[in-house]
Amino acid sequence: MDSFTFTLPTGPATVLFHGGISVPALPASGGIYVADRNTEPLLRAASGFSPAAPLVVLEPGEAHKNLKSVERVLEAALGSGLARDSLFVGVGGGVVCDMTAFAASLYMRGAPVDLVPTTLLAMADAAIGGKTGVDFGSYKNCVGSFHPARQIHVAVASLRTLPEVEYRSGLAEVLKTALLYAPKLYQIMSERRDEILERDEALLLEVIKRCVQAKARVVERDFREAGERMFLNLGHTFGHALETVAGLGTVTHGDAVAWGIARALALGERLGVTDPAYRAEVVPVIASYGWSVDPVHPALAGQADVAARLLEAMKNDKKKRAGRVRFVLQREINSTVVQEVEDADVIKVLG
Ligand SMILES: NC(=O)c1ccc[n+]([C@@H]2O[C@H](COP(=O)([O-])OP(=O)(O)OC[C@H]3O[C@@H](n4cnc5c(N)ncnc54)[C@H](O)[C@@H]3O)[C@@H](O)[C@H]2O)c1
Numbered sequence: 001m002d003s004f005t006f007t008l009p010t011g012p013a014t015v016l017f018h019g020g021i022s023v024p025a026l027p028a029s030g031g032i033y034v035a036d037r038n039t040e041p042l043l044r045a046a047s048g049f050s051p052a053a054p055l056v057v058l059e060p061g062e063a064h065k066n067l068k069s070v071e072r073v074l075e076a077a078l079g080s081g082l083a084r085d086s087l088f089v090g091v092g093g094g095v096v097c098d099m100t101a102f103a104a105s106l107y108m109r110g111a112p113v114d115l116v117p118t119t120l121l122a123m124a125d126a127a128i129g130g131k132t133g134v135d136f137g138s139y140k141n142c143v144g145s146f147h148p149a150r151q152i153h154v155a156v157a158s159l160r161t162l163p164e165v166e167y168r169s170g171l172a173e174v175l176k177t178a179l180l181y182a183p184k185l186y187q188i189m190s191e192r193r194d195e196i197l198e199r200d201e202a203l204l205l206e207v208i209k210r211c212v213q214a215k216a217r218v219v220e221r222d223f224r225e226a227g228e229r230m231f232l233n234l235g236h237t238f239g240h241a242l243e244t245v246a247g248l249g250t251v252t253h254g255d256a257v258a259w260g261i262a263r264a265l266a267l268g269e270r271l272g273v274t275d276p277a278y279r280a281e282v283v284p285v286i287a288s289y290g291w292s293v294d295p296v297h298p299a300l301a302g303q304a305d306v307a308a309r310l311l312e313a314m315k316n317d318k319k320k321r322a323g324r325v326r327f328v329l330q331r332e333i334n335s336t337v338v339q340e341v342e343d344a345d346v347i348k349v350l351g
Pocket residue numbers: 036037038039042060061062065092093094095096098118119120121122125126127128129130131132140141158159160161162163166169
């Protein structure tokens with residue numbers, strides 16, 4: 001087994017890479033497992049699982065990422081008499097990881113949490129860095145806390161049962177990380193697409209390790225998202241707007257982010273920020289994974305006022321400042337800036 005430790009203001013965090021799915025041993029003061037209906041079988045089959053410990057099985061999916069679910073976890077923890085030093089263990093995708101860590105941060109003002117991510121997105125991104133939370137009202141992740149996992153247990157083998165659509169969604173975030181921080185990872189994505197799409201486990205392990213290291217370095221430098229951590233929103237301003245305008249659930253998050261990255265490159269080139277040769281290199285790689293790089297995403301083709309509606313959605317996004325939208329743009333790989341952009345320039349790259 002391999003491991004990697006990084007240091008956050010709250011203390012060290014260790015990512016452990018296991019051959020088969022494995023959960024941490026519970027301390028003498030006990031613990032609680034949290035999974036969803038799809039990840040419960042993985043938890044029950046995991047090495048180290050204690051059947052006697054309390055287990056909360058949530059309904060899967062973003063629709064259940066709310067305070068009600070967190071309350072269920074807290075009720076079960078209290079009902080089982082857990083102490084402040086009992087361990088919360090989340091086994092699942094980003095939704096379960098974010099909520100388990102949030103519940104742990106609230107329990108007795110902060111109990112320890114370990115995460116066992118089971119989606120590519122959660123392994124490469126969501127389980128690393130301590131952002132926890134739930135959706136509230138119509139806003140994603142707007143109630144939450146910073147409460148990092150002490151240990152993150154990764155087993156690539158757990159991705160075998162992950163539905164294709166979820167796997168591809170995670171890959172878009174891997175591409176984002178590669179472009180922001182990891183030229184070698186980008187090279188792997190551009191040259192070894194077939195093995196990646198076939199989920200070659202040795203290669204995936206390398207891909208995930210590179211993502212984990214890149215994300216860990218960012219959160220070490222900017223734990224509370226005061227600056228650089230914002231770069232992780234590359235492709236997301238366009239992507240969220242597409243998800244909203246197309247109707248939530250119509251376009252997957254990953255498809256939207258990949259399309260958004262292509263739009264951000266077009267916008268950067270238009271503004272003289274992005275090297276045209278860089279965009280010309282990256283766009284075909286995005287397309288080779290089957291993601292749209294068209295100015296008008298196929299989900300919106302033929303609809304009226306697409307650009308204006310997308311711009312409106314961006315302006316309603318919580319990241320706006322003083323009416324103008326801020327974009328993460330790239331000069332080239334590993335060279336990123338955040339800047340406000342005039343509406344007219346945004347409109348120009350949307351059709
Ligand atoms: N905290 C952070 O820094 C951070 C970063 C990025 C994303 N996120 C959050 O992550 C969430 C998205 O995470 P996600 O994409 O993992 O979605 P998810 O947690 O909803 O999982 C996707 C689906 O796959 C199922 N699933 C999970 N693992 C499985 C497996 N191994 N086999 C079969 N089915 C499995 C789940 O039950 C679910 O139905 C969003 O809520 C987002 O806000 C958080």
